[in-house]
Amino acid sequence: MSRSELVEAASAHPSGLLLQDVNVSFNGRAVLRELNVVVEPGCSVAVMGRSGTGKSTLLSVIGGLIRPDSGSVWVDGEPVHQLNRTDAARYRAQKVGIVFQSGELLPDISAEENVALAGVLGGKTYAQASAESARLLESVEIGKDLHGQLTRELSGGEQARVAVARALIGQPAVLLADEPTGSLDAELRQEVQTLLYGLPRSTGCCLVLVTHDPLVAQGADKTMTLSNGKLAEQPAQEPLAAPAPAASATPATITAQTRDPTRASQPVLSTPGRPFHPGTSSLSTNPPPPPVR
Ligand SMILES: Nc1ncnc2c1ncn2[C@@H]1O[C@H](COP(=O)(O)OP(=O)(O)OP(=O)(O)O)[C@@H](O)[C@H]1O
Numbered sequence: 682m683s684r685s686e687l688v689e690a691a692s693a694h695p696s697g698l699l700l701q702d703v704n705v706s707f708n709g710r711a712v713l714r715e716l717n718v719v720v721e722p723g724c725s726v727a728v729m730g731r732s733g734t735g736k737s738t739l740l741s742v743i744g745g746l747i748r749p750d751s752g753s754v755w756v757d758g759e760p761v762h763q764l765n766r767t768d769a770a771r772y773r774a775q776k777v778g779i780v781f782q783s784g785e786l787l788p789d790i791s792a793e794e795n796v797a798l799a800g801v802l803g804g805k806t807y808a809q810a811s812a813e814s815a816r817l818l819e820s821v822e823i824g825k826d827l828h829g830q831l832t833r834e835l836s837g838g839e840q841a842r843v844a845v846a847r848a849l850i851g852q853p854a855v856l857l858a859d860e861p862t863g864s865l866d867a868e869l870r871q872e873v874q875t876l877l878y879g880l881p882r883s884t885g886c887c888l889v890l891v892t893h894d895p896l897v898a899q900g901a902d903k904t905m906t907l908s909n910g911k912l913a914e915q916p917a918q919e920p921l922a923a924p925a926p927a928a929s930a931t932p933a934t935i936t937a938q939t940r941d942p943t944r945a946s947q948p949v950l951s952t953p954g955r956p957f958h959p960g961t962s963s964l965s966t967n968p969p970p971p972p973v974r
């Protein structure tokens with residue numbers, strides 16, 4: 682993508698994700714160096730890299746958990762790099778969904794409570810959050826009979842799907858997944874992977890998934906590799922095995938309240954006025970200029 686195309690993408694997609702010249706170092710050691718990434722709403726990016734290359738750090742920067750030493754991070758029109766602690770917490774509650782490798786669910790409360798709790802922390806009433814939780818759990822194929830079950834009694838794959846439902850309750854603009862399938866067997870990995878990669882299209886969010894596994898990276902619109910602090914785009918590859926279409930692997934349609942009504946197959950509520958620009962994510966190591974607001 683040329684510089685002028687990047688400029689256009691960045692200014693035309695203020696509701697997406699934009700990293701400009703991002704630098705992060707720990708104890709004087711550079712971990713992320715001059716990173717530039719643009720991801721349009723409704724698109725997914727997989728970032729691969731060996732252990733210790735900075736994948737989780739990158740997600741923390743996007744999630745407002747780590748402030749970059751320099752550079753800017755824009756998510757859904759919000760200058761994440763400038764947020765103070767309070768605003769960063771509000772930003773995470775309103776605009777970020779996070780799925781961790783281990784799920785990070787509270788083991789001694791039910792699946793429904795785990796999801797609802799995230800909604801309450803995001804500002805919903807318990808009644809709203811609870812109703813939304815039940816609907817989201819259904820959409821990730823956690824049947825009603827499991828909604829009240831203690832989370833520690835669920836299988837690994839079920840817990841992974843509950844974690845996805847929990848990440849969606851705030852209708853996030855950006856969904857961050859850190860090795861989300863790392864603890865699953867091959868079959869469940871495929872299932873959760875298909876679920877995750879279907880979400881940008883059904884909810885309009887941006888998905889950034891980090892993994893060291895090329896098989897997991899395959900379903901993304903774009904794949905990048907993080908090495909020596911730099912991101913490089915991977916050339917498009919034929920999948921090793923044909924990925925199952927989202928509808929067949931996860932028959933229930935994800936009906937998370939969409940951030941982008943034109944993207945959702947069955948929106949429950951719409952968010953009018955949010956711009957929609959079809960296309961794939963745009964990634965580059967060339968620095969784009971500041972976003973136009
Ligand atoms: N808060 C911190 N303080 C100091 N060093 C840190 C901190 N967070 C991360 N690092 C260092 O930054 C580097 C990148 O860490 P990071 O967790 O982002 O790697 P990763 O690519 O996610 O690795 P893995 O695949 O093992 O999860 C590592 O060398 C790590 O030790």
Ligand SMILES: [Mg+2]
Binds near residue numbers: 736737738859
């Ligand atoms: Mg990590």
